[in-house]
Amino acid sequence: SGRARVDDDLLEELEEVLITADLGMQTTRQLVDAVEERLGRSEAADPQLVRQVLKQEMISRLAAVDSPLDLEQARPMVIMVVGVNGVGKTTTIGKLARLWTSRGKKVVLGAGDTFRAAAAEQLAIWGERAGVDVIRHAEGADPGAVAFDAARAAVARKADILLLDTAGRLHTKANLMEELKKIRRILEREIPGAPHETLLVLDATTGQNALIQARLFKEAVEVNGLVLTKLDGTARGGIIVAIANDLGLPVRFVGIGEGADDLRPFDPEMFVRALFE
Amino acid sequence: MFDNLTEKFDTVFKKLRGRGRLSEENIKDALREVRLVLLEADVNFRVVKDFIAAVRDRALGQDVLKSLTPAQQVIKIVREELARLMGEGEANALDLAARPPVPVMLCGLQGAGKTTTCGKLALSLRRQKRNPLLVPADIYRPAAIEQLKTVGRQINVEVFDSQPGQDPVKICEAARAYAELNGFDTLILDTAGRLHIDSELMQELVRIRDSLEPREILFVADAMTGQDAVNVAESFNQVLDISGVILTKLDGDARGGAALSIRAVTGKPIKLVGMGEKLDALEVFHPDRMAQRILGM
Ligand SMILES: Nc1nc2c(ncn2[C@@H]2O[C@H](COP(=O)(O)OP(=O)(O)OP(=O)(O)O)[C@@H](O)[C@H]2O)c(=O)[nH]1
Ligand SMILES: Nc1nc2c(ncn2[C@@H]2O[C@H](COP(=O)(O)OP(=O)(O)OP(=O)(O)O)[C@@H](O)[C@H]2O)c(=O)[nH]1
Ligand SMILES: [K+]
Ligand SMILES: [Mg+2]
Ligand SMILES: [Mg+2]
Numbered sequence: 001s002g003r004a005r006v007d008d009d010l011l012e013e014l015e016e017v018l019i020t021a022d023l024g025m026q027t028t029r030q031l032v033d034a035v036e037e038r039l040g041r042s043e044a045a046d047p048q049l050v051r052q053v054l055k056q057e058m059i060s061r062l063a064a065v066d067s068p069l070d071l072e073q074a075r076p077m078v079i080m081v082v083g084v085n086g087v088g089k090t091t092t093i094g095k096l097a098r099l100w101t102s103r104g105k106k107v108v109l110g111a112g113d114t115f116r117a118a119a120a121e122q123l124a125i126w127g128e129r130a131g132v133d134v135i136r137h138a139e140g141a142d143p144g145a146v147a148f149d150a151a152r153a154a155v156a157r158k159a160d161i162l163l164l165d166t167a168g169r170l171h172t173k174a175n176l177m178e179e180l181k182k183i184r185r186i187l188e189r190e191i192p193g194a195p196h197e198t199l200l201v202l203d204a205t206t207g208q209n210a211l212i213q214a215r216l217f218k219e220a221v222e223v224n225g226l227v228l229t230k231l232d233g234t235a236r237g238g239i240i241v242a243i244a245n246d247l248g249l250p251v252r253f254v255g256i257g258e259g260a261d262d263l264r265p266f267d268p269e270m271f272v273r274a275l276f277e
Numbered sequence: 278m279f280d281n282l283t284e285k286f287d288t289v290f291k292k293l294r295g296r297g298r299l300s301e302e303n304i305k306d307a308l309r310e311v312r313l314v315l316l317e318a319d320v321n322f323r324v325v326k327d328f329i330a331a332v333r334d335r336a337l338g339q340d341v342l343k344s345l346t347p348a349q350q351v352i353k354i355v356r357e358e359l360a361r362l363m364g365e366g367e368a369n370a371l372d373l374a375a376r377p378p379v380p381v382m383l384c385g386l387q388g389a390g391k392t393t394t395c396g397k398l399a400l401s402l403r404r405q406k407r408n409p410l411l412v413p414a415d416i417y418r419p420a421a422i423e424q425l426k427t428v429g430r431q432i433n434v435e436v437f438d439s440q441p442g443q444d445p446v447k448i449c450e451a452a453r454a455y456a457e458l459n460g461f462d463t464l465i466l467d468t469a470g471r472l473h474i475d476s477e478l479m480q481e482l483v484r485i486r487d488s489l490e491p492r493e494i495l496f497v498a499d500a501m502t503g504q505d506a507v508n509v510a511e512s513f514n515q516v517l518d519i520s521g522v523i524l525t526k527l528d529g530d531a532r533g534g535a536a537l538s539i540r541a542v543t544g545k546p547i548k549l550v551g552m553g554e555k556l557d558a559l560e561v562f563h564p565d566r567m568a569q570r571i572l573g574m
Contacts, residue, residue, distance in 0.1 A: 086388030117427035207319035207503020
């Protein structure tokens with residue numbers, strides 16, 4: 001056919017960049033196809049141009065689903081934070097509390113992780129750092145009861161934002177996913193429309209499994225936004241391109257460290273540029 | 278997925294029926310499918326490349342080409358080669374044969390599962406009639422010390438008393454002295470999560486190592502880790518000369534290609550795997566099972 005083809009050496013080089021950044025084989029192939037689709041035969045022989053068009057393709061996929069979090073849609077705006085174990089949920093909540101408090105919002109935190117050792121203590125320290133109230137129960141308590149109390153407290157204290165932490169859980173554990181759904185229902189019952197945002201936290205060091213995580217958490221609790229943490233390491237977090245493609249989920253924030261201020265809004269262009277560095 | 282792979286192989290080889298001998302090109306086609314499977318399982322790009330080259334050499338050196346069941350034959354080579362790379366047949370038990378108290382240090386990236394695994398290890402050692410002391414040397418993460426203390430309470434293992442204001446090296450040294458006086462035979466050092474590119478914090482681990490001389494330095498890695506596993510593992514190994522690896526969160530559905538990557542770049546054995554959040558969810562590592570899991574079998 002007359003179709004443009006990127007030559008084998010360049011293809012292997014690009015594959016290495018994209019695969020190494022955790023985009024996955026399928027997305028990588030789709031992107032290369034899209035590039036070949038767009039370019040003429042002679043253009044496809046120009047490595048510079050190919051790279052440039054490839055970046056554009058990625059940026060446009062991410063930009064197409066990109067949308068900032070609208071905090072004004074409800075009051076209190078209820079945000080539930082979910083994800084697998086150890087990805088950075090609690091830390092991200094601490095950072096968000098700090099960010100929004102500094103912008104004049106009244107924030108309340110709910111310590112919905114009653115399972116992991118000292119999870120509530122950890123959140124309480126973040127609450128102190130941001131100067132916000134933390135609603136917590138004893139370890140081993142019912143997380144639904146925490147959600148209930150936190151929702152009540154957010155309303156009573158006229159909070160602008162309630163951030164509810166949840167215990168890390170693998171998306172494959174049916175009973176734990178059921179528990180999340182129950183927490184969701186409790187929030188909804190207490191505050192109509194809640195949770196207004198369900199944030200799935202993904203660790204940038206995670207590989208292809210992040211796509212399955214996103215799919216299953218979305219199915220279970222209607223995730224509408226992502227936070228990509230640990231981008232301060234050497235992992236690139238390229239799986240979010242596949243997630244944008246397949247599930248249309250936007251990245252709301254990225255985590256770039258363990259400190260309270262190490263959180264940034266997501267910028268598709270910057271993200272893609274970093275993939276090639 | 279195993280059936281998948283067999284099917285794909287069959288298709289590759291079926292095309293050739295009646296055309297005489299298989300060619301090198303046909304083996305390459307089959308191995309292209311293996312490459313895909315490994316990349317989808319998160320095995321590192323470069324590691325896959327080397328692996329495929331090794332399998333190709335072995336396949337061509339044998340009579341796969343004349344075999345009646347070339348698909349099975351190639352799969353067998355792939356499996357064997359993978360299991361070998363994963364450490365099949367090598368010893369991977371913890372080595373605690375030293376003068377007590379024997380220090381065991383856990384290290385790794387943030388959130389990998391170190392603190393939980395310290396608890397699991399303590400429980401497992403206790404069941405082997407040892408007397409471990411848990412040592413909280415993470416002064417950075419909010420409530421990290423409290424987390425380890427809670428874990429210790431849950432399994433009834435003593436946790437050395439330390440404070441966030443103290444130097445981690447001093448904490449470990451004081452814990453050793455305390456253990457000597459109080460009859461503990463093993464020290465389990467829970468260090469803070471850190472990035473491999475954070476040279477200051479990596480040097481802190483070096484200072485702990487140089488002072489305590491741990492018998493085991495275990496790199497704790499999340500089974501869901503992607504391509505970056507090689508960079509991280511290589512750095513930790515270069516800086517610390519780790520003695521082994523613990524792979525956590527294998528109770529999920531991650532294919533765990535990171536195991537192969539880590540093993541390939543460090544050459545160090547994977548000794549234990551974490552199979553859940555509960556403190557008894559620690560198991561020995563089986564290279565052959567891991568190989569099958571990575572292949573999706
Ligand atoms: N380098 C880096 N570390 C991070 C970032 N976000 C979180 N962490 C660290 O990752 C580790 C785990 O963070 P947590 O906030 O406890 O994660 P979690 O998802 O709440 O964990 P569980 O509740 O146990 O499931 C901690 O050591 C954090 O300091 C980030 O953006 N960069
Ligand atoms: N499902 C599952 N979860 C695990 C496993 N091991 C640890 N976890 C969970 O992973 C999360 C992080 O574990 P931690 O032990 O706090 O990890 P860490 O490496 O000490 O984290 P930092 O100290 O912040 O670097 C917790 O939610 C643990 O319960 C495992 O084998 N399976
Ligand atoms: K992790
Ligand atoms: Mg947490
Ligand atoms: Mg820890």
